Amino acid sequence: MPLVNTKEMFKKAYEEGYAIGAFNVNNMEIIQGITEAAKKQQAPLILQVSAGARKYANQTYLLKLVEAAIIETDLPIALHLDHGDSFELCKDCIDGGFTSVMIDGSHLTFEENIALTKQVVEYAKPRNVTVEGELGRLAGVEDDINVNSEDASYTKPEEVEEFVKRTGVDSLAIAIGTSHGAFKFKGEAKLRFDILEEVSKRLPGFPIVLHGASSVIPEFVQIINEHGGDIAGAKGVPEDMLRKAATMAVCKINIDSDLRLAMTAKIREALDIDPKNFDPRKYLSPARDAIKDIVEHKIVEVLGCNGKA
Numbered sequence: 001m002p003l004v005n006t007k008e009m010f011k012k013a014y015e016e017g018y019a020i021g022a023f024n025v026n027n028m029e030i031i032q033g034i035t036e037a038a039k040k041q042q043a044p045l046i047l048q049v050s051a052g053a054r055k056y057a058n059q060t061y062l063l064k065l066v067e068a069a070i071i072e073t074d075l076p077i078a079l080h081l082d083h084g085d086s087f088e089l090c091k092d093c094i095d096g097g098f099t100s101v102m103i104d105g106s107h108l109t110f111e112e113n114i115a116l117t118k119q120v121v122e123y124a125k126p127r128n129v130t131v132e133g134e135l136g137r138l139a140g141v142e143d144d145i146n147v148n149s150e151d152a153s154y155t156k157p158e159e160v161e162e163f164v165k166r167t168g169v170d171s172l173a174i175a176i177g178t179s180h181g182a183f184k185f186k187g188e189a190k191l192r193f194d195i196l197e198e199v200s201k202r203l204p205g206f207p208i209v210l211h212g213a214s215s216v217i218p219e220f221v222q223i224i225n226e227h228g229g230d231i232a233g234a235k236g237v238p239e240d241m242l243r244k245a246a247t248m249a250v251c252k253i254n255i256d257s258d259l260r261l262a263m264t265a266k267i268r269e270a271l272d273i274d275p276k277n278f279d280p281r282k283y284l285s286p287a288r289d290a291i292k293d294i295v296e297h298k299i300v301e302v303l304g305c306n307g308k309a
């Protein structure tokens, strides 16, 4: 099976009330952990690459690893650019074989965001590549850019129809209170489901994307803190909220921090338990297994896309 774009995936997900997991990938072990879980659960997948991941691993290596995963799993997999910040970056990924791109103009004015997003759509559409746009701004850290919570802003539902109509995007990321990274809420977690409802009323049948959707699993936070790390106060989005969003118009849920935490916890633990271990295979194997377990858990208990491949 070749790489697919997100069109059919989202249509089915919307109609049947589940979401597809979009997991960030940076190296072989992460790709293997995610795709082994999806194969076991027969789940469609989006593997996403940020500008930082591209810089770290090299786009060609990541593309070839994802192609290997398709051979191993025979699953419908989309290769997606996460948080593209320029037309040139999106074009480079499209030309390089990505089947989906995000153009993130959420920091621009409404008109500038429309102009940039439209430019990407015009390049992507004839090449059968799907495009995700964003309206509203999440707090948190992306590619070393720190968005303070005072600079974050909820999506304005009254803007979404015009944005989608004028840009021609295939999906829309919205800001309803999630944020990037492992420190999402200081107090009680709160998502603006009223905004999601209003957006979906205005865009019937249209796929919505949720970024910043890691749950920050306490088990991994504890392991990290017990083995020399310090991420006290880390807090994510409760899984029942994500499950609810997945049954609504949300068709793509972005998860990166949970994989980072699982991997880091298992590596710290392995090295701490056996200080003589200097074989990367011996500390990366448990990390890869932990990624597999967490992704399986997300697929079955949060996204509901098991058996939907």
Ligand code: G3H
Pocket (backbone or CB within 6 Å): 024, 050, 051, 052, 053, 082, 083, 141, 142, 143, 144, 180, 181, 256, 257
């Ligand atoms: O939203 C951002 C993702 O977690 C990717 O993070 O830009 O550090 O690769 P990164």
Ligand code: 13P
Pocket (backbone or CB within 6 Å): 024, 082, 083, 179, 180, 181, 182, 210, 211, 212, 213, 214, 215, 254, 255, 256, 257, 258
């Ligand atoms: P998390 O930091 O919550 O995993 O969000 C990831 C994300 O939105 C990638 O685009």
Ligand code: ZN
Pocket (backbone or CB within 6 Å): 083, 180, 211, 212, 254
């Ligand atoms: Zn994101």
